[in-house]
Amino acid sequence: MTMTSNNFVLYSYFRSSASYRVRIALNLKRINYEYRAVPLLNKGGAQHSEEYRKLNPSNQVPTLIHGDHVIGQSMAIIDYLDQIKPEPLLFPKGAFQRALVIQACEVINSGAQPLHNLRVLQELEKRFAATEAQKNEWTAFWIATSLTALENLLSKHAGNFCFGQRVTAADCFLIPHLANADRFQVPLDPYPKLTRIRATCASINEFQKASPLSQPDTPPSA
Amino acid sequence: MTMTSNNFVLYSYFRSSASYRVRIALNLKRINYEYRAVPLLNKGGAQHSEEYRKLNPSNQVPTLIHGDHVIGQSMAIIDYLDQIKPEPLLFPKGAFQRALVIQACEVINSGAQPLHNLRVLQELEKRFAATEAQKNEWTAFWIATSLTALENLLSKHAGNFCFGQRVTAADCFLIPHLANADRFQVPLDPYPKLTRIRATCASINEFQKASPLSQPDTPPSA
Numbered sequence: 001m002t003m004t005s006n007n008f009v010l011y012s013y014f015r016s017s018a019s020y021r022v023r024i025a026l027n028l029k030r031i032n033y034e035y036r037a038v039p040l041l042n043k044g045g046a047q048h049s050e051e052y053r054k055l056n057p058s059n060q061v062p063t064l065i066h067g068d069h070v071i072g073q074s075m076a077i078i079d080y081l082d083q084i085k086p087e088p089l090l091f092p093k094g095a096f097q098r099a100l101v102i103q104a105c106e107v108i109n110s111g112a113q114p115l116h117n118l119r120v121l122q123e124l125e126k127r128f129a130a131t132e133a134q135k136n137e138w139t140a141f142w143i144a145t146s147l148t149a150l151e152n153l154l155s156k157h158a159g160n161f162c163f164g165q166r167v168t169a170a171d172c173f174l175i176p177h178l179a180n181a182d183r184f185q186v187p188l189d190p191y192p193k194l195t196r197i198r199a200t201c202a203s204i205n206e207f208q209k210a211s212p213l214s215q216p217d218t219p220p221s222a
Numbered sequence: 223m224t225m226t227s228n229n230f231v232l233y234s235y236f237r238s239s240a241s242y243r244v245r246i247a248l249n250l251k252r253i254n255y256e257y258r259a260v261p262l263l264n265k266g267g268a269q270h271s272e273e274y275r276k277l278n279p280s281n282q283v284p285t286l287i288h289g290d291h292v293i294g295q296s297m298a299i300i301d302y303l304d305q306i307k308p309e310p311l312l313f314p315k316g317a318f319q320r321a322l323v324i325q326a327c328e329v330i331n332s333g334a335q336p337l338h339n340l341r342v343l344q345e346l347e348k349r350f351a352a353t354e355a356q357k358n359e360w361t362a363f364w365i366a367t368s369l370t371a372l373e374n375l376l377s378k379h380a381g382n383f384c385f386g387q388r389v390t391a392a393d394c395f396l397i398p399h400l401a402n403a404d405r406f407q408v409p410l411d412p413y414p415k416l417t418r419i420r421a422t423c424a425s426i427n428e429f430q431k432a433s434p435l436s437q438p439d440t441p442p443s444a
Binding site: 053057058059060069071072073075076077079080083084095096098099100102103106107109110111113114115120123124127128130134137138141146148149150152153 | 275279280281282291293294295297298299301302305306317318320321322324325328329331332333335336337342345346349350352356359360363368370371372374375
C-alpha cells in the first residue's frame with residue numbers, strides 16, 4: 001500500500017481487469033494513490049460487505065475515491081481522471097475520434113468482460129451446473145468474439161497503439177483484456193494489430209506497474 | 223422510414239434497448255434521422271450480414287451514420303451527439319457530476335444489458351440447454367440486481383430525472399432498461415426513485431416517440 005496518496009484511493013483486486021484498466025490510467029497520468037485490496041474470493045467476497053456496498057452499490061471493483069468523490073465503473077473513473085488531469089488525454093478531443101475510442105473501449109467494457117466476470121461465472125455454475133471446462137469455453141468464446149470485432153474496428157486506425165502513435169483509453173482497456181485472453185488460452189495469431197499494440201504497451205513502465213502480477217494483493221503463487 | 227435525414231442514419235431494431243437509448247438522445251437533441259431496421263431475428267439475424275459487419279464489427283445495433291462517420295455502441299454515439307449538438311447536454315459538465323452520470327449509464331450498459339441480450343440468451347440455450355423459463359429467470363435476475371444498484375446509486379441525486387430536474391444520458395439508459403424490466407416481469411415496487419423518473423419521462427414526447435411500440439419496424443402484434 002502506497003501512502004503517498006494525494007487523496008486518491010483505489011479499491012482494486014489484482015486480477016480484476018476493470019481495476020487493471022484504471023491502474024494503467026492512474027499511472028499514465030502520474031497520479032499516486034493508496035491501494036486498497038478488495039479480495040473478491042475471500043469468505044464470499046469482500047465486495048459484498050455492507051461497508052463496500054456503500055461505496056459501490058454494484059458490489060464491484062474498482063472504486064476510486066478522490067477527496068469527497070466516490071466513483072465506480074472504469075469508464076466513469078477514467079473520464080473523471082481525464083477531466084481533472086488531462087495529461088495525457090485518454091479520451092481524445094474531436095467528436096469522431098473520441099467516439100471511436102469510446103466504441104473500442106465499449107467493445108470490451110460492455111461487449112465482452114461483463115459476460116465472463118466472476119459473478120456471471122458463479123451464476124452459470126449455480127443455475128446451469130456449468131463445469132470448469134464449460135466456464136472456460138464460455139469465457140474464451142466471448143473474448144475471441146470481441147477480439148475479432150476489435151481487430152476489425154481498429155484495422156484503419158491501429159499503429160503502435162489502438163489509435164495511431166498515441167496512447168488512449170482504448171489501450172487501457174485492451175491490455176487487461178489480452179491478459180484475460182492469455183489466461184483463458186485464446187490464441188492471438190488471428191489478431192496481428194492487437195498483438196503489435198500489446199508489444200508496444202509491454203515495454204512501457206506505466207503499463208507494467210499496473211499488471212496483475214505486481215499488485216499489493218497479488219498472491220506469491222500468481 | 224423518415225426521409226428528412228440531414229445525413230443522419232440510425233441502424234436500429236425496435237426492441238433493442240441500446241437502440242432505444244440512442245433514439246431518445248436523437249429526439250431530445252431534435253435531430254431528424256433516417257431509420258434503417260436491422261431485423262435481429264430474421265433468417266439468422268441481419269446484424270450478421272457481411273454488409274452490416276462492415277459498419278459494425280460487433281454485429282450489434284445501434285450504428286449511427288453521420289456523413290462519413292460510422293459509430294457503434296450507444297455510449298459512443300450519445301457522447302458524439304453531445305459533442306456535435308450539445309443542447310441538451312446529456313453528459314453534463316463538471317468532472318464529478320459527469321462521472322456519476324457515466325457510472326449510472328454503465329450500471330446498465332455494462333452491468334446488466336449485455337448479460338441478457340439476444341446473443342447471450344442464444345448461447346445459454348446452445349451451451350446449457352437453457353429453457354425459456356430459465357432464460358427469463360436469468361434475465362430478470364440481472365435486471366433486478368442492476369435496478370437495486372441504481373436505486374442506491376441515485377438515492378442522493380434523483381429528482382424527476384436520475385440527476386435532479388435535468389435530463390441526462392442516465393435517463394436515456396434507464397427508460398429502455400425499465401421497459402425490459404416490464405417485459406421480464408420484474409416488479410418495480412422496490413425502486414420508488416426509478417419509478418418516479420419513469421413517470422416523468424413517460425410524459426415527454428421525445429421519450430414516447432422512441433418507444434419500441436412505435437418504430438417503423440414494430441410489428442403490429444407488439
